[in-house]
Amino acid sequence: MKKYIILMLVAITLILGSCNSDGNGIFFQISQEVKQITSEISELPVHQVVEVDSTVYARTGSKVWVKSASKWTDVSKGNHIYNIVEYNSSLYGNINNDDVNLNGGKIMSYDGSSWSLVTDYATDITLFEADDNYILLEGTTDILSSTSDLSSFVSSTLSGMNILDGAYNGTIGILISKNKIYESAFGVAMTEQTLIGDATGELRGITIDTTNNFFYIINSSGDLYKSDVNGQNWVSVNSISEHISYNGALGNDIIDLTEYLIIGTDNGYYEMEIGTTTISKPSATTSVLDFDTSYPELATELVFEVYPSSTANEFYLATSKGLWKRNTDGTFTKQ
Amino acid sequence: MNKKYFFIILLILLVSLASFAQETEENFLEPYSRGSQTFSINLGLLVPLFIIFPNQDTVFVSFQNQLSLGGTGSLEWATYLDNRWSIGVGLAGTFAGTPQENTHSLIPITANLTYNFLFNSFEVPLIMGAGFAVNQVDTQVYFGLIAKIGAGFFWNMNAEWAFGLRTQYWLVPEIYFGEQADKTAYGNFLDIGLSAKFHF
Numbered sequence: 001m002k003k004y005i006i007l008m009l010v011a012i013t014l015i016l017g018s019c020n021s022d023g024n025g026i027f028f029q030i031s032q033e034v035k036q037i038t039s040e041i042s043e044l045p046v047h048q049v050v051e052v053d054s055t056v057y058a059r060t061g062s063k064v065w066v067k068s069a070s071k072w073t074d075v076s077k078g079n080h081i082y083n084i085v086e087y088n089s090s091l092y093g094n095i096n097n098d099d100v101n102l103n104g105g106k107i108m109s110y111d112g113s114s115w116s117l118v119t120d121y122a123t124d125i126t127l128f129e130a131d132d133n134y135i136l137l138e139g140t141t142d143i144l145s146s147t148s149d150l151s152s153f154v155s156s157t158l159s160g161m162n163i164l165d166g167a168y169n170g171t172i173g174i175l176i177s178k179n180k181i182y183e184s185a186f187g188v189a190m191t192e193q194t195l196i197g198d199a200t201g202e203l204r205g206i207t208i209d210t211t212n213n214f215f216y217i218i219n220s221s222g223d224l225y226k227s228d229v230n231g232q233n234w235v236s237v238n239s240i241s242e243h244i245s246y247n248g249a250l251g252n253d254i255i256d257l258t259e260y261l262i263i264g265t266d267n268g269y270y271e272m273e274i275g276t277t278t279i280s281k282p283s284a285t286t287s288v289l290d291f292d293t294s295y296p297e298l299a300t301e302l303v304f305e306v307y308p309s310s311t312a313n314e315f316y317l318a319t320s321k322g323l324w325k326r327n328t329d330g331t332f333t334k335q
Numbered sequence: 336m337n338k339k340y341f342f343i344i345l346l347i348l349l350v351s352l353a354s355f356a357q358e359t360e361e362n363f364l365e366p367y368s369r370g371s372q373t374f375s376i377n378l379g380l381l382v383p384l385f386i387i388f389p390n391q392d393t394v395f396v397s398f399q400n401q402l403s404l405g406g407t408g409s410l411e412w413a414t415y416l417d418n419r420w421s422i423g424v425g426l427a428g429t430f431a432g433t434p435q436e437n438t439h440s441l442i443p444i445t446a447n448l449t450y451n452f453l454f455n456s457f458e459v460p461l462i463m464g465a466g467f468a469v470n471q472v473d474t475q476v477y478f479g480l481i482a483k484i485g486a487g488f489f490w491n492m493n494a495e496w497a498f499g500l501r502t503q504y505w506l507v508p509e510i511y512f513g514e515q516a517d518k519t520a521y522g523n524f525l526d527i528g529l530s531a532k533f534h535f
Binding site: 019031033 | 386388391396398400401402433434435437439470471472473474475476477478479509511515518519520521522
């Protein structure tokens with residue numbers, strides 16, 4: 001009899017020990033789940049976010065929204081806005097002719113209630129910001145202009161490029177196209193650089209680290225490369241097994257006095273402490289014991305853009321399903 | 336939402352059993368003896384209390400804001416060993432909501448031991464139970480143990496029917512070994528509800 005009882009206890013122990021072995025713990029999951037709000041944009045793909053002083057704007061497709069308290073309001077006013085940037089404490093956007101057969105682009109400024117024309121172009125345009133510098137792509141010939149002053153672009157001698165992203169470390173500016181990088185001080189002719197090593201993938205995003213003023217590039221296969229302060233001598237840093245579909249999903253932020261590279265992928269975001277080569281999913285903090293359990297949606301969401309907030313320790317993640325903010329205490333809140 | 340309506344309908348059915356049973360009122364002195372059997376239907380609320388994480392820095396974590404007030408329902412059969420002690424089995428089910436709108440559920444199957452204090456037409460059962468429970472949330476399912484202890488207060492309307500209130504404290508261990516040992520937890524719940532007991 002005693003033998004059977006012992007055998008039964010062993011069997012029960014084995015069953016319990018192997019049960020839910022791939023799970024994260026039922027009561028643990030319940031204890032870590034965080035309720036997220038729903039808002040006007042919480043279910044929409046958010047492609048871009050811009051802070052203008054303390055005001056937050058988000059772009060969903062060609063619509064621009066502004067946040068007031070917890071409410072988001074569409075301020076597009078019927079315009080189809082393809083990109084937004086901050087300049088001189090105002091929001092600027094570029095619109096193009098809605099008729100795909102017709103060319104014509106405009107830079108518009110938003111004063112909080114209406115959009116005003118700043119500059120009219122004969123061709124479609126793309127306006128984006130690179131570390132307080134502004135890049136303008138004009139028309140199908142991809143004439144490049146860049147400047148730190150949104151009101152006076154300077155033409156480059158380069159053309160025929162489809163620029164995806166740019167970064168500026170205070171001295172050197174770098175732009176990337178799908179398979180090339182160009183470096184110079186912004187606003188003058190740029191020089192094509194050659195990636196060394198096995199940088200064969202399609203480039204997706206570029207950013208800098210403010211600790212060393214190095215540049216970082218990531219390609220669509222998740223291969224990360226680093227340059228020196230002159231934007232040269234590119235070396236492989238590490239690779240993640242994720243696909244990166246969109247440019248702009250590479251950023252940096254300083255969290256608790258430590259600078260991190262933040263990499264948005266098609267499957268959540270990764271981080272790498274500057275000075276190291278380890279890229280990992282968000283690590284546990286005192287307020288978030290298990291990121292995947294607390295934020296299962298964000299953990300697998302496609303990230304369009306990483307945007308560091310002007311508030312210390314905070315950044316935004318524009319994703320395929322809403323906008324998320326990393327708060328000072330390490331928690332995340334859907335906006 | 337549908338579960339809430341279902342739960343309300345079951346409560347109404349339970350109350351309506353009382354009026355049905357009144358039609359066969361009888362006088363009695365000792366309702367139970369060896370071999371007596373009872374069948375109970377219980378419906379109530381599941382109050383999530385707290386979780387114990389013995390291998391985490393924060394050992395006690397409240398269910399507050401993490402698990403909603405839930406519903407419970409159970410069916411129990413018992414047979415009496417004498418006029419006070421009974422043994423039986425029970426099948427229960429619970430549901431409660433999590434912050435991310437997942438449903439947590441428990442399906443315990445327990446062996447029960449009950450001692451009945453009798454006062455005229457009233458009885459106060461002290462209940463202990465132990466068994467297995469299917470513990471589930473989201474995509475996770477855990478097959479584990481459960482222990483219950485509680486008490487009730489019943490009015491014997493006649494020789495066949497008794498109605499009352501019942502509360503039970505549930506301890507639901509979720510034990511892991513090895514790398515998952517830090518996820519080991521003990522869920523603590525309170526089951527409070529109405530009960531209808533048929534004696535045959």
